[in-house]
Amino acid sequence: MRMDRINVTGRRWRPADWRRRVIAIVSLLALAVSGCSSAPSSGHPRPAASASIESPGQRCGGPQASGRIVTLAASDGVRLDAAEVGSGAAGVVLVHEYPADLCGFWPYAVYLSQRGLHVLDLDLRCFGSSACPPTDAARADLAADVSGAVAELHRRGARRVAVLGASMGGTVALAAAAEPQSAVSAVVCLSCHASFTPHVGGTAVPLTVGAAVRVIRCPALYVVASDDPHLKRGEVQALYxxxxxxxxxxxxLTGPQATTHGWDLLGTTDSGWTAVAGTVAAFLVRTTAAT
Incomplete structure (x- = not known):
């Protein structure tokens, strides 16, 4: 939501004119406050205060499931927005593509919740409605967002939490899974890059996980199209x-999905879910089951 500036030009105002102007502005503000109960606009990013009065379905244009917008803190304290749907002990964090936001994963979040998973669909820092920290170093710590989301799902009742990322989100998911004492129970990468440099709030952030994946011990699933136009399949094969x-x-993947990238591998609610959607869901259910 953006506030338009009011520019006052023209003749010089006398003191009496200014007093009348102030009284008029105060009256208008009082009327505006009294009318704030109407539904929020659909544009975003939005200030933090608006998140609690909006559902993911409203923000993303469907599906209208019983989800909710929540705020949480990254492990370094940055305020993040996320969409929560489902409940229970089996959790999964969804991490979006570049330069998108949580809405791209929202239909699949609902799909996963219908299979018993407790889902937190995340806006990374400086994307969607999440806060954007002021320093380059803070903007670069995207893995802290995933760690914070995993911790938040634990606080909300999940016992085991997997992370699913698409494209850039998959690279971030791997970085979080590779952190010392990571609480990630499993990781899924759809067309993830070994090295990728997104711009986060205007800052170029080099993400490199080729060496980091060697320390990952949790279950891992990699999916890539054979002729992906955005990365070489050998890059994913090396990560695996x-x-x-x-x-x-x-x-x-070959055949009809040979050139598909990222979350498009899952299909859509309009065209129907692909076999990949079912494979990923089954992997997430298995690896987050209580032991």
Whole structure:
């Protein structure tokens, strides 16, 4: 929501004119406050105060599931927005593509919730409605957002929490899973990059996880199209090979999905979900089941 500036030009105002002007402005503000109960506009980003009066379905244009917009803190304290849907002990954090926001994953978040998963669909810092910290170093710490979201799902009742990321989000998910004492129970990467440099709030942030994946021990699933136009499948195959987990899987897609990238591998609510959507959901359910 943006506030338009009011520019006053013209003749010089006398003191009496200014007094009348102030009284008029105060009256208008009082009327505006009394009318603030109407529904928020659909544009975003929005200030933090508006998030609590909006549903994910309203923000994203559907599906209209019983989800809610929540605010949480990254592990370094940055305020983040997310859409929560579902409940229970099996949790999953969804991490969006670049330069999108949580709305791209929202339909799949609902799909996962219908399969018993407790989902937190995240806006990374400086994207969507999340806050954007002032320093380059703080903007670069995207993995702190995932760590904060995983911790938030634990606070909301989840016992095991997986992370699913698409494209840039997959790279961020891997970085979070590779952190010392990570609480990530499993990680899924859809067309994720070994190295990628997004602009986060105007700051170029180099993300490199090629070496980091060697320390990952949680279950991992990689999915990539054979002729992905945005990255070479060998990049994903190398990540899979170097991942330290004993429970790891790689799906290379051919045929109709040979040139599909990121969350488009899952399909849409309009065209129907693909086999990948079911494979990913089954992996998430298995790896977050209580032990």
């Amino acid at each position: 090979r170097d991942t330290g987990s004993a429970d790891k899987h790689l799906d290379v």
